[in-house]
Amino acid sequence: MSSTEYRPDIDCLRAFAVSSVIAFHYDISPFRSGYVGVDVFFVISGFLITRIIRAETRAGTFSIAAFYRRRARRILPAAFAMLCATLLAACVVLLPQQTLSAAQQALSVLAFSSNILFWSQQGYFDAAAITKPLLHTWSLGVEEQYYFIFPALALAIFARRRSLMLASLVAICVASFLLCVVQTRIQPAAAFYLLPARAWQLALGALLAVEIVPPLRSQRLRIGAATLGWIALGASVNVFSP
Known part of the structure; x- marks a missing residue:
């Protein structure tokens, strides 16, 4: 399988993730926990990036250098267009102080650190989330920070024999997941916005990319696994509270 082969199943998962998040923000009742679409997207990102790096x-x-050039071509044009449109609208519809805040958010987006900015703004007197027009870019910050760290780490991991490679990725996944569980209770904003407590989702995608689960040879098993997966995804966007 080439690193550039089109995967319609991945696009289907992406569509599900994006639709779930949008439906959640529009208060569509079957998606009362549709925010988990972001978690699904992180797993997809970890899978795709790892698959590309490993194949190459x-x-x-x-x-x-080529890896970062591809990331820039994929992300920056859309990001610049979105930022320009948002800032133009902010000048028209927001109060001056809110417009300055939007400009600060835009700068943090360009520095791929908006997740850190929004985490730092979780104080008692901070503005409500609904007044932050670029709040949705926090997940881009998490992904880009992962992209900065993971390629060099992946090269070191892939140089090991398979058992050590899998053990390294599992250790990263488990350590991050435990941090997420603990931090969600004592520092929920940090668990939500920052990379360390999100890394397990990206690492889970990486583990799938290196085939920690052997490919299923039976057509019936593949259909059954896919069916169970979609049932689990459908449940996940309904069972959790905001």
Whole structure:
């Protein structure tokens, strides 16, 4: 399987993740916990990025500079267009102080650190989330910070034999998950916005990319696994509280 092969099943999962988040924000009742679409997206990102890096590493064609160029071409044009439109609208519809806040948010987006900015603004007197027009970019900040760290880490991990490679990824996943569980109770904002407590989701995608679960040979098993997966996804967007 090439690193660039089109995967319609991945696009289907992306559509589900995005639709769930949008439905949650519009208070559509079957998606009362549709915010978990972001978690699904992190797993997808971890899977795709790991698959690309591993395939190119095996072929001897991987370049960190080329990796970042592809990320920039994919993300920056849409980000710049969104920021320009948002800031123009902010000048028209927001109060001056809110417009300045939107400009600060835009700068943090360009620095791929908006998640850190929004985490730092969780004080008692901070503005409500609904008044922050770029709040949705926090997940982009998490992904881009992961992209900065993971390629070099992946090269070191992939250089090991398979058992050590899997053990390294599992250790990252477990450590981050335990941090997430603890931090959600004592520092929920940090668990939500910052990379350390989110890394387990990206690492889970990485584990799937290196086939920690062997491919299912039976068509019936594949259909059954896919059916159970969609049932679990459907439940996940309904069972949790905001």
